Amino acid sequence: MDGWPGNGERWVRGIEGRYGGEERLELPWLEGKAQRGGGQQVQMDSSKWGFVGSQVELRCLFVNSNPPVKISQVTWQKFLNGTKQNVAIANPSLGVSVLPPFKDRVSFKQPAVRHRTPSLEDTTITFSNLRLSDEAAYICEYTTFPAGNRENMVNLTVLARPTTGMSLTAPTIVARPSNRKVTVATCLSANGKPPSMITWDTRLKGEASNQETRNANGTVTVRSNYLVVPSRSTHQQKLTCIVTYRNERITDSVILNVLYEPEVTVEGFDGNWFLNRQDVQLTCKADANPPVSVYQWKMLNGSMPNNVEIRNNTLIFKGPVTNELAGTYVCDATNSIGTRSGQVEVNIT
Template identity: 25%
Template structure:
């Protein structure tokens, strides 16, 4: 006996032994709870249970029954229902021979002599439910055991914001789209700069053709100028995952009140340095200009504009206006500058010369006054000293010693005429000045 024949005999004896001592049935027995993912593949196994008892049959009959039952296993029906098995629908009938079978997502195979397997490709939401198998023309005697197929949650595949240009102080709507998730229960929370965004968000979930869902969350609010460049965050909560999306706001607004430095009117001396600054805040960036008495001095698209006037003159005084303009509006701020001029025809050298002469005259007056006071005090002191000193009387025939004494005394006396002449000369000099 060759090996092939030996294998067939062993297989036949195994079948005979199995079905002559066990149960051969028509109802499916629950094997397990099966989970699948949308668009994925899954296999469901069905095991035969309830049958007739065939242990008392002779060996020949046993072999015939075994072959018949084996043939019945190849003539199966797979049924699917959502809630009640009475409404089950046949999705596979192996007793029907298809010469040119059409492509199907369902296929059947034999796991062993007492089991069958259902293969489902490209799972859809509609595939969820309960599955069981029966042999063809069998009658169910009781509630069939079935394998439950559960579709797992599908994670979000894509999220994106839909925004339009926002203008300050005008109502706008923010939209968030969430694509490809299952089941349809989802939550979206809106926050602006980590604070709850004021408004009443609306959430709409719509089914997609592949069984997943798309959702749109929207919220209306009125942006302000200071909301520009702030971050809006959406926290998305779903059974499959938690996702956070951020959006940086782009808010258009007209120029805000300008900052001019110095802020108040002021004066400058002729020849000084004049410097003015102007700061603007807007979106888009404004075109800034410095204007003096209707004449544009400097213009530039910027946020900070400065002008400098070296050696300022009387022609530079007037009303300086700073203007900022963009597509949404214009803002203007002004400051008045007064220039104090020098005397006509006077130069810096002449000014310093005049100041020097004035200081010289004052010093001379101080000196003259001091000299006169000193002379007066000295005269009084000498007059008192003469009254106290002895009087020398010259003899009729004075000696040389006497003359010397008189000469000394005369030399110590101040000359009143000389003092008078000095004071008079100083007074004339002061008058000439």
């Protein structure tokens, strides 16, 4: 009798989330591969996937019996959250119909299906310009006589390639005396499905702070901030962000530009300034970013000797060394971040 279970078949309550609890025909075959009854099979892939904007084929083949049954109609349906929605219908008498909102994106692959009197053994459909909302189960149902309905299902997963990028928190970072960790760079993987994983590669001794945001359309945005204590040692260090999306690795790098106060030393005294020695001088060396704009020299607890000429960061002592050159010389170096000092004690032997 048309529509009744064949040998080895039985009516069962559908699995929740697959057929929404409605009664369906359970078939003794590998689920998602083929379902058959009385010599007929509906062959499909168990799952397919594609990226947003891409094209995917959903295979559906009807293996007929011998002698064959008559195919009255083939219906493709989208099944989501317990609800079925017709996608495309092929009928030997009425031809082919693709329903909105699939009309411009779904077509039957085989030209024979698109004829007025179609051949319906292969009703594979082509899905173009995939959307996230296309993710669902798709049922291919054959209506036959006298065997009844035969169907199978494929699960379609739609993936979204993320937009990735890395940026510095600011073009320049200022080192402060507080030694507090601050965010220096951010790595972003936006609107991906499945979500990406973000890691960092650097010599810096910092830490990462990651955050995932699940968007309304099912995609995930992953943000990772890298925190470090800005200092002279972090200046010009390379920081690389690694975004891993499925089997892809996407890398991006930045070089940190850290502004810091001058680190000052005074060079030129070798411990052997003896009386009447000629051509001695002291030089103020400063490591600073930005460079030092002003150098200032002074004597600690005293005034500069008369025979000293100041040339920017250098003290030039004219004439022979005398006892009045002894003392502590201080150099103040200033840039836009601050002022730091260096000093040297000169002894005359």
